[in-house]
Amino acid sequence: xxxPIPRNRARFGDLVAAEWIKVRSLRxxxxxxxFGLLFAVVAAWWEGAHVRVAxxxxxxxNPLVYPYNDATWEFITVLAATFGVLAVAGEYSSGLIRATxxxxxxxxxxxxxxxxxxxxxxxxxxxxxxxxxxxxAGAALSGQLSGLSLxxxxxxxxxxxxxxxxxxGALAGMAIGALIRHPAGAVSTAWxxxxxxxxxLASGTIGLGWAxxxxxxAAWEAISRSTYGTPHPNPVPAVGVAWxxxxxxxxxxxxxxxxxxxxxDV
Amino acid sequence: xxxxxxxxxxRLRRAAPMRTRARFADLYAAEWIKLWSLRxxxxxxxxxxxxxxxxxxxxxxxxTRLPTGPSGPIxxxxxxxxxxxxxxxxxxxxxIGALALVGExxxxxxxxxxxxxxxxxxxxxxxAAVLASVTAATALVAAVGGLLLAFAxxxxxxxxxxxxxxxxxxxxxASVAVxxxxxxxxxxxxxxxxxxxxxxFAVCAVLGFGPLLIRPDGNRLATDLANVMxxxxxxxxxxxxxxxxxxxxxxxxxxxxxxxxxxxxxxxxVVLDRRDV
Numbered sequence: 001x002x003x004p005i006p007r008n009r010a011r012f013g014d015l016v017a018a019e020w021i022k023v024r025s026l027r028x029x030x031x032x033x034x035f036g037l038l039f040a041v042v043a044a045w046w047e048g049a050h051v052r053v054a055x056x057x058x059x060x061x062n063p064l065v066y067p068y069n070d071a072t073w074e075f076i077t078v079l080a081a082t083f084g085v086l087a088v089a090g091e092y093s094s095g096l097i098r099a100t101x102x103x104x105x106x107x108x109x110x111x112x113x114x115x116x117x118x119x120x121x122x123x124x125x126x127x128x129x130x131x132x133x134x135x136x137a138g139a140a141l142s143g144q145l146s147g148l149s150l151x152x153x154x155x156x157x158x159x160x161x162x163x164x165x166x167x168x169g170a171l172a173g174m175a176i177g178a179l180i181r182h183p184a185g186a187v188s189t190a191w192x193x194x195x196x197x198x199x200x201l202a203s204g205t206i207g208l209g210w211a212x213x214x215x216x217x218a219a220w221e222a223i224s225r226s227t228y229g230t231p232h233p234n235p236v237p238a239v240g241v242a243w244x245x246x247x248x249x250x251x252x253x254x255x256x257x258x259x260x261x262x263x264x265d266v
Numbered sequence: 267x268x269x270x271x272x273x274x275x276x277r278l279r280r281a282a283p284m285r286t287r288a289r290f291a292d293l294y295a296a297e298w299i300k301l302w303s304l305r306x307x308x309x310x311x312x313x314x315x316x317x318x319x320x321x322x323x324x325x326x327x328x329x330t331r332l333p334t335g336p337s338g339p340i341x342x343x344x345x346x347x348x349x350x351x352x353x354x355x356x357x358x359x360x361x362i363g364a365l366a367l368v369g370e371x372x373x374x375x376x377x378x379x380x381x382x383x384x385x386x387x388x389x390x391x392x393x394a395a396v397l398a399s400v401t402a403a404t405a406l407v408a409a410v411g412g413l414l415l416a417f418a419x420x421x422x423x424x425x426x427x428x429x430x431x432x433x434x435x436x437x438x439x440a441s442v443a444v445x446x447x448x449x450x451x452x453x454x455x456x457x458x459x460x461x462x463x464x465x466x467f468a469v470c471a472v473l474g475f476g477p478l479l480i481r482p483d484g485n486r487l488a489t490d491l492a493n494v495m496x497x498x499x500x501x502x503x504x505x506x507x508x509x510x511x512x513x514x515x516x517x518x519x520x521x522x523x524x525x526x527x528x529x530x531x532x533x534x535x536v537v538l539d540r541r542d543v
Contacts (some may be wrong), residue, residue, distance in 0.1 A: 071479050078470075082467055197352055199350055
């Protein structure tokens, strides 16, 4: 009778469980998600309750800009990116990363497991925030020209892409956290890349206005069609390109995280 | 030493009284060393100047996009002090201010500092003085350099191609004031939060996202909220197109900047005084 050979390679499920515990043991996880949800609800109510439609402009009324307003969702993206930054940079600053990589020398599997856990949290957060925004703005608009309901395919698409945006933001945040590894520097960089850079590019100050279109929020705006009818709307990509961008940002971020973490010393 | 000197009884040779209380100059020097020993300080301040110069140059080169006003001449302030271009610098110096506090708590150096100088308020004042002087000097270089570049590169007719005309002086003064205000705001947020990531987030939210979210062109509440932000006070004084608000006087804008600086120093002093380290 022989004793069973001990299983010494961690299964992927074990890695996910380990990352799950790490994320759930941080108070900031709950704080960020609760704050984001609250912010989105208040913003949706504010936007919905302060609508001004000029008498002749009722035909151009687009109810989608109230639940899915660009400033609010840029902020939600940055919050999600902060979550991603902390998942990576926090582990470096506490030193836990050394124990993690000693236990699991295959660093890419660790990053993949981290990506799965972070994405799961952000997908849940995204669905909650998206639906809450939709219904709160719809309630605030009622009696006016609302018609916000998931029955309409364009609204369903806007709600779905808004739910996906935090996943994208968090994976981009993981890449920034892996590149910078200092929590304050990485959080500021996340703000810079996801919010201030698009603003700067769109302002036309530097002659790179076209680059606004490859930013996550521009892709989101193209798909959700939540563009204000202003005389100079921000440039957005074609819808097909926008879907590609929504897929490319998270995949490239995950690849960048994995390459940087594998090549650098801890 | 001569034999006569050696024969002097030792007890008669009195040491000069030891100076036990550090002078303010000593505190300033200590904070100066701490600030410049961080690589991020040089990088951030260098980037702020480089960005201001680059954007002033590219704005004035593409002069057709700038608002020309009814009479035609291009206002160089529009090129050198275009609103959104200064936001990264404001956030950068605020991060320097934040790290001056948070970094010292994170490394534990704050305990040594406060053992050496038990009067914590003096430490805060010294920190504020170093931050304000360094960021004011940076802003001076960025503003004067940006304006000179705008004078040199703006095509066509340009009115007031001189650093000494009142509009230029106002804009330079406002810029020399706003970066220290932002650095001190960062210091106060750092004192309140004492966590690097949280402070970075708060700095970006207050100084960067605030002005983008709340603009002085909406209803009364939004206008009032926007006007108390350092960004719009600075925009009022530089009288650049974007980022300026016509709904307050220049005097109010100066008061708002002064209030932010003073409130930040007071908050930092009170918080550091009352909390354990």
